[in-house]
Structure formats: C-alpha cells, structure tokens
Amino acid sequence: MDKLDLNTKAQELRELLGEDANSPVDIFSLANQIDGLTLVYYPLGENISGMCVRDKEVKLIAINSTMSYGRQRFSLAHEFYHLYFDDESGFNVCSKNLDPKSENEKCAGQFASYFLAPYKALRAAIKKVAGDQRLSVNHVIELEQYFGMSHLAMFWRLVSEGYLSADKLEDFSSGVISAARYLGFDDKLYKPTSVEFQKRTYGHYLKQVEELRQKDLVSSGKIDELLLDAFRDDIVFGLNEIDWEGEAID
Numbered sequence: 001m002d003k004l005d006l007n008t009k010a011q012e013l014r015e016l017l018g019e020d021a022n023s024p025v026d027i028f029s030l031a032n033q034i035d036g037l038t039l040v041y042y043p044l045g046e047n048i049s050g051m052c053v054r055d056k057e058v059k060l061i062a063i064n065s066t067m068s069y070g071r072q073r074f075s076l077a078h079e080f081y082h083l084y085f086d087d088e089s090g091f092n093v094c095s096k097n098l099d100p101k102s103e104n105e106k107c108a109g110q111f112a113s114y115f116l117a118p119y120k121a122l123r124a125a126i127k128k129v130a131g132d133q134r135l136s137v138n139h140v141i142e143l144e145q146y147f148g149m150s151h152l153a154m155f156w157r158l159v160s161e162g163y164l165s166a167d168k169l170e171d172f173s174s175g176v177i178s179a180a181r182y183l184g185f186d187d188k189l190y191k192p193t194s195v196e197f198q199k200r201t202y203g204h205y206l207k208q209v210e211e212l213r214q215k216d217l218v219s220s221g222k223i224d225e226l227l228l229d230a231f232r233d234d235i236v237f238g239l240n241e242i243d244w245e246g247e248a249i250d
C-alpha cells in the first residue's frame, strides 16, 4: 500500500468535489453533488459497512445505517475510493473490519482516513489539541470530533502514524461517549441513524423518478411503486405532514 499515493488521491478527490486541502468535510452533502450517484442507507447487518456498484449506467453506494454516524462518514469515504479509483471490479461489498486482509480494502480504508483527515491537517490538529504531550483518550476524542470520524478509525489512524500503540486499544475504547459529553461535544458521532431513517434512498434515483412524474410518462401508481421500492414511503404517504405547509423552517 502506497500511503503517499493514497493521500494524493484523497487530495485530488477533495479538489474535484470543490473542497480545500485541509478542512473537515460534510461528506454526505458532497455525495449529493456527485452526478448520477444514488445513495442508499440500509441496515446491512453486523459485518458489512457499505457497498459500491458502478458501471457505465449505474453509480450506487449503500451505507450501513445501523453503524455510528462517524463510522458512516468513514464508510462513505471508503466507498468513494471504489467509485473513483478502484479499477478491480464494478462491485464491492465492504467489511466493517478496519484491518482487512485484502490489499484493495486496505487501500480504500487508508484513502477514507486521508479524505476525512488529510495528513497535514491531522498533524496540525494534533499539535493544536495536545501540543507536545502524549495523546490521551480525550485528545483522540477532540480529533475525531474535529474531523468527523469514528473513534476506532481515528485510533487506528493514530496508530498507523506512530502516535499511539495498538496494544492501547482497550484503554482507549472505554467510556468514549460519556467522555465526549463531558468535553462538551454532541454524541451524534457515536450513534446510529434513528430507526425511522435507517432505510432511505437519496440522489440520482429520486431525480429520475421525479423526471418521470413531471413528464407524465407513467401512472401515479407506478411513481408510488418506484418510490416505495426506494424506501420513500415518507414521500408516498406524506408521513411528514408538517412539511406540507411548504415553508422551510430556518
């Protein structure tokens, strides 16, 4: 695995998506801007973090919505690697294991880490939160909160850069959520998507259905069916009635 090359690829993709080289990114908003990409949130079980399907016609990423928000952000960055840089196949099912055997999966994971926390930006952030001190759990929490990365993903990144040693995993894994609260952070990063939103489709597929609807190309029953296939019963049945009033709440 060529880390320098993966960090460069992460920088290239940041640039392509209109991001600067160092700031934390709103990765789900970036995904919405990718032309032709359909993003599916789905409970994919205990072992799978995400999937990517791509060919000339289809660009689809699925994210396991039962994993923590921080992990979902990491998984999405991992799937970006498959979407943009992986020539091996058009189909990946990715394990949640952060230390996978496959070289390709290792690369996708390392890419994801660099995409969310670029090499230089992480170094600067470490200096800011810890100065010259040895890193503590609280420092790791501050770093993961800043870059929006899961606790484990940040831990392993710091191990890979020589800031922490792997045998500290247990010490660094307990009491993370309450420590984050004590430090004044929202605990959103550590929580899965709430059950009612765990199955949802966004992006290109929805745009295509809307195009069919606007052009009156299929019956309204068919439109409902297409939306239900995409787990969008919220649209079909108007489950968010309050939205009907039409005014955005700012």
Ligand SMILES: [Zn+2]
Residues within 6 Å of the ligand: 078, 079, 082, 092, 093, 094, 095, 105, 108
């Ligand atoms: Zn993968």
